[in-house]
Amino acid sequence: GAGVSQSPSNKVTEKGKDVELRCDPISGHTALYWYRQSLGQGLEFLIYFQGNSAPDKSGLPSDRFSAERTGGSVSTLTIQRTQQEDSAVYLCASSLVTSGGAGKETQYFGPGTRLLVL
Amino acid sequence: AQKITQTQPGMFVQEKEAVTLDCTYDTSDPSYGLFWYKQPSSGEMIFLIYQGSYDQQNATEGRYSLNFQKARKSANLVISASQLGDSAMYFCAMRELGGSYIPTFGRGTSLIVHP
Numbered sequence: 001g002a003g004v005s006q007s008p009s010n011k012v013t014e015k016g017k018d019v020e021l022r023c024d025p026i027s028g029h030t031a032l033y034w035y036r037q038s039l040g041q042g043l044e045f046l047i048y049f050q051g052n053s054a055p056d057k058s059g060l061p062s063d064r065f066s067a068e069r070t071g072g073s074v075s076t077l078t079i080q081r082t083q084q085e086d087s088a089v090y091l092c093a094s095s096l097v098t099s100g101g102a103g104k105e106t107q108y109f110g111p112g113t114r115l116l117v118l
Numbered sequence: 119a120q121k122i123t124q125t126q127p128g129m130f131v132q133e134k135e136a137v138t139l140d141c142t143y144d145t146s147d148p149s150y151g152l153f154w155y156k157q158p159s160s161g162e163m164i165f166l167i168y169q170g171s172y173d174q175q176n177a178t179e180g181r182y183s184l185n186f187q188k189a190r191k192s193a194n195l196v197i198s199a200s201q202l203g204d205s206a207m208y209f210c211a212m213r214e215l216g217g218s219y220i221p222t223f224g225r226g227t228s229l230i231v232h233p
Contacts, residue, residue, distance in 0.1 A: 041226075111160070
């Protein structure tokens, strides 16, 4: 079946502009995660959606960042008034979280969106 | 405090040899899971192997095995018979089951396999 898809694959924008990044998770996956990866760095958690629960936004670096997940499926990460330090790869992952999963549910990652803010 | 530590920024190995990538972690939660991911130059994160804190045996998946030493809080990845295609970044991650379902990732180790 189809994996996690993200669009666009690359985005170049000017400082101050807004951008929207899209993530299509694997069908049926209840959990969706957004991460940011700067050049040569590990993954920085941004936001987590699980089912109908309120999202965990604890990783969002500023109020310029927001995300929504419509219908428990597609998610959009929006960055308003982009800054040069927002340049990074934005990765989306999904997993099927179950009560009996014991935490071993694997995250499946998309190919990422490479954002460059000029 | 950093929860996942990968002390080797870069590793080199000869093709067909084994290599160990280090990962230590810090948690007070008795229930947790440890993951290893591979990120080739294409950028996509690929799941390799999982170890649960209560698993009695070390996890193995093909050429990948996890040297899990619970008392030392280490979960080193062993790749046997390295192949050129193993050249990539490798990330260790941990999920604490008593808290949120958000994994914490290490900074990664870059592995280069020489022919």
